[in-house]
Amino acid sequence: MNETVATLQKKARKLRVDIIKTLHRSKSGHTGGSLSVIDLVTTLYYHKMRHNPADPKWAGRDRFVLSKGHAAPAQYVALADCGYFPAEDLGMLRQLGSHLQGHPDSKGTPGVEVCTGSLGQGLSMANGMALALRLDKSNSRVYAILGDGELQEGQIWEALMAACHYRLDNLCIMIDANGLQIDGEVAKVMNVEPIPEKLRAFGCNVIEIDGHDISQIISALDAAETVKGQPTAIVARTVKGKGVSFFENKASYHGVTPSDEELPRALECLGEDCNGGEK
Numbered sequence: 001m002n003e004t005v006a007t008l009q010k011k012a013r014k015l016r017v018d019i020i021k022t023l024h025r026s027k028s029g030h031t032g033g034s035l036s037v038i039d040l041v042t043t044l045y046y047h048k049m050r051h052n053p054a055d056p057k058w059a060g061r062d063r064f065v066l067s068k069g070h071a072a073p074a075q076y077v078a079l080a081d082c083g084y085f086p087a088e089d090l091g092m093l094r095q096l097g098s099h100l101q102g103h104p105d106s107k108g109t110p111g112v113e114v115c116t117g118s119l120g121q122g123l124s125m126a127n128g129m130a131l132a133l134r135l136d137k138s139n140s141r142v143y144a145i146l147g148d149g150e151l152q153e154g155q156i157w158e159a160l161m162a163a164c165h166y167r168l169d170n171l172c173i174m175i176d177a178n179g180l181q182i183d184g185e186v187a188k189v190m191n192v193e194p195i196p197e198k199l200r201a202f203g204c205n206v207i208e209i210d211g212h213d214i215s216q217i218i219s220a221l222d223a224a225e226t227v228k229g230q231p232t233a234i235v236a237r238t239v240k241g242k243g244v245s246f247f248e249n250k251a252s253y254h255g256v257t258p259s260d261e262e263l264p265r266a267l268e269c270l271g272e273d274c275n276g277g278e279k
Contacts, residue, residue: 018077032240053083067122068147069103084111120153149181164203211236
């Protein structure tokens with residue numbers, strides 16, 4: 001377990017570096033939420049999910065829905081690192097004609113299951129996948145990552161009602177609860193707390209974790225697989241901009257990319273120099 005955690009921590013650090021460099025090159029994209037969610041994404045892609053970069057549509061794969069689609073850079077760097085497409089493609093993020101759009105696009109990017117980014121809709125699509133897999137008698141699972149600000153959307157609660165009604169125990173919902181959205185603190189814009197209690201009231205099995213503690217993420221995902229008759233919702237408390245001290249807990253970096261002056265400082269926070277070597 002300790003060796004696995006250390007390996008995943010190293011991978012998450014590397015992917016944070018990739019996010020920073022990718023967003024700096026693009027001059028457009030979402031920094032804070034991509035950094036807050038990357039530990040969850042890393043643990044899914046490199047430890048928990050069954051998937052095959054050589055055959056992205058392999059029937060036996062687990063499905064991943066990034067409902068908070070503006071955090072697409074976190075998914076893109078993982079897909080590139082896993083081999084779904086060349087790492088050089090990351091340099092085309094948000095460029096005209098690129099397959100790496102500002103939000104995930106299942107028509108253009110290998111490894112992306114559905115188009116997301118219009119907040120509130122991803123969980124409904126995840127429900128549909130989970131129901132279809134049940135009908136197919138498949139043992140594949142569906143993982144959906146939502147943002148806490150996204151919980152302000154009414155469709156999320158309709159989807160939760162459906163997930164619990166249909167007892168979708170092959171569905172694992174993960175809430176990237178970093179407490180901030182583009183307009184400021186979630187609690188001040190439209191308070192969604194208490195999240196765990198609300199999820200339990202709808203009928204979810206709820207697990208609360210530190211979303212940057214890899215061992216806790218692993219344990220929660222393992223526990224979710226043992227639950228029968230209800231979906232599991234993992235409430236992951238995270239830090240927006242995690243890993244770069246001057247980005248952390250600042251709503252102003254929700255959709256702002258690192259400047260030329262900030263790039264070397266950000267890389268230094270992550271133990272990397274501008275030439276790609278570890279410090």
